[in-house]
Amino acid sequence: MDMRCGDRRQDENPVAVREFELCEACEIVGSCRQGIDDLRRQADGTVRGEIVVPSAVAGRAVAHGGWTAWVFDELLGYTANSLRGFSVTAELAVKYRRPVPLGARVVLTASGRMDGERRRLMRGEMRCVDTGGLLASAEGVWIELADADAHYARATARPQKTSL
Ligand SMILES: CCCCCCCCCCCC(=O)SCCNC(=O)CCNC(=O)[C@H](O)C(C)(C)COP(=O)(O)OP(=O)(O)OC[C@H]1O[C@@H](n2cnc3c(N)ncnc32)[C@H](O)[C@@H]1OP(=O)(O)O
Structure with a gap:
């Protein structure tokens, strides 16, 4: 299969359309630092x-x-966060199927479901826009925070030895 993806057009200047708020660091610069645009929930x-x-x-x-x-x-x-309250990454596994070409336009898709009270099981794909060829896929677990303030307070303390 031809795994080349469409090159970015010289005159292209896509307007970022996001239905989701930016993360803190991207909020400071005013746009997604990865350049993800047209991020929307489908029907x-x-x-x-x-x-x-x-x-x-x-x-x-x-x-x-x-x-x-x-x-x-x-x-x-x-x-994951669009399913319910705020959650954080607990596991992320990526399968790299083909080299991802620089300058290529790729399409990203994701879906997921709740698994119990706080766990969400998520999956996603990265494909060439024009060929539909699979470049990479991922599966992960997101955990809803029981107490967001307590969670971030933990990060300011030195991690303690645990049984892990
Ligand atoms: C301004 C706005 C911007 C908004 C926009 C922001 C967008 C950017 C967001 C960035 C998000 C990140 O990058 S997050 C950054 C990277 N991730 C992290 O830093 C997370 C570090 N890990 C942790 O803090 C912790 O391990 C947690 C929170 C994941 C879980 O700890 P906990 O809260 O004590 O939960 P715990 O009681 O152990 O477990 C609760 C339930 O989750 C399950 N569970 C826990 N860990 C796992 C796991 N790895 N895989 C499967 N299941 C798990 C348990 O079995 C249990 O299930 P049951 O018994 O209930 O069934």
Whole structure:
């Protein structure tokens, strides 16, 4: 299968359309630092967005794997939070199927479901816009915070030794 994806057009200047609020650091700069745009919930409940792979995320000629994981963390996190109250990433597993070309426009899709009171099971895909070829997929677990203030207060204290 031809895994090339559509190059970004020279005259393209997409307006970021997001149905989801930005994270704190992106809020400061006023836009999604990953460049995810047109992020919307679809009629079937899935979330869809698009992104042009920035040349700045090159690992070696193609996108760095950590960048792809960050994109999924963002995408699945927003989707998880749209199910109910605020949740955080507890697990994230990425399958890297093909190299992700720099400058390519890719489509992101995500869905998920509640699994008990606080757990959400999420999954997502990254595909070429024009060929539909699968570049990467991800599955993860998001946990709704029982007490957000207490959760972030933990981060200001030195982690204690646990049984983990
Ligand atoms: C301004 C606005 C901007 C809004 C926009 C913001 C967008 C950006 C959001 C960024 C979000 C992030 O990047 S989050 C950053 C990365 N993630 C983190 O820092 C999380 C670090 N981990 C933790 O703090 C903790 O481990 C938690 C919160 C995940 C869980 O701890 P806890 O709250 O003490 O929960 P605990 O009692 O242990 O477990 C509760 C339930 O969850 C299950 N559970 C717990 N961990 C797991 C797990 N890994 N996999 C499966 N299940 C799990 C337990 O079995 C249990 O199920 P049951 O017995 O109830 O069935």
